[in-house]
Amino acid sequence: MSDPYPTRPDREDKRTFLQKIAEFIHPGPDSTDELIETLAEAEHNQLIGADSRKMLEGVIRMADMSAGDVMVPTTRMELVNIDDPYDTTMHGVIDTAHSRFPVFEGERENIIGILMAKDLLKLQRAPELNIRALLRPAVFVPESKGLNDLLRDFQSNHNHLAIVIDEFGRVAGLVTIEDVLEEIVGEIEDEFDIAEDEGDIFGLADRSYRVSGDTTIERVELAFGVKLDSTDSDEDFDTIGGLIAHEMGHVPRRGEHHVRSGLDFVVMHTKGGAVKWFKVSPVPDESA
Structure with a gap:
């Protein structure tokens, strides 16, 4: 009578004797942190590239993350x-x-x-x-x-x-x-993320402009013929996004308006708490 519970044959261990000794002396990682350290060592030893190491780390860490x-x-x-x-x-x-x-x-x-x-x-x-x-x-x-x-x-x-x-x-x-x-x-660039040398101020069909939050204040002043330096603060700002956020007094939210020097800055797109793009248009003289 055949055995109703046949045993599976053990899978052949193809490791060499030296491999077994090496693994006994240097066992594999026992935790996520040790595994990530192992990846860092692999990158240091040029076994994997920096991009590959970052992606593998992301996959490992993602296992412990939720929606x-x-x-x-x-x-x-x-x-x-x-x-x-x-x-x-x-x-x-x-x-x-x-x-x-x-x-x-x-x-x-x-x-x-x-x-x-x-x-x-x-x-x-x-x-x-x-x-x-x-x-x-x-x-x-x-x-x-x-x-x-x-x-x-x-x-x-x-x-x-x-x-x-x-x-x-x-x-x-x-x-x-x-x-x-x-x-x-890592961060995936979308249609709002463009290379710095491709420009940072764009004309729109309704005669307004799309302005990157990283645009320098000097460039905005030159493009629109205005003066934007903050006069009520001892702080110096390099970008229009930093200046507008300071004057608003909080992290700008999409859709918010801020009028400055005859220009209406509307927050179009934010990412990571910073303004990526403004929609800028002149305001009527009576509103300025």
């Missing part, structure tokens, strides 16, 4: 109100320049779907449609969801954005596939 660690908090979320007129929605999408927007109805907590910016173009050819018909289902995940699992879900479900829910069922923020991947490969 709540990388999410954009609800206070910084750019939402679309389903009841807003089409023109209001379109202008908000253009100014923010995101590709996806959570859509709410009534209260901001009531997320009813996700709007793709490109889908708004369909309304140009089919005005009888409404934004509600363009919405895609929203994906909700808990703050505690691991980044490894979240990335796997993004890949399998072809979703690039998820709404993060706290332990009480309230909206805590949102997380995108870019937020997850940046933990592995």
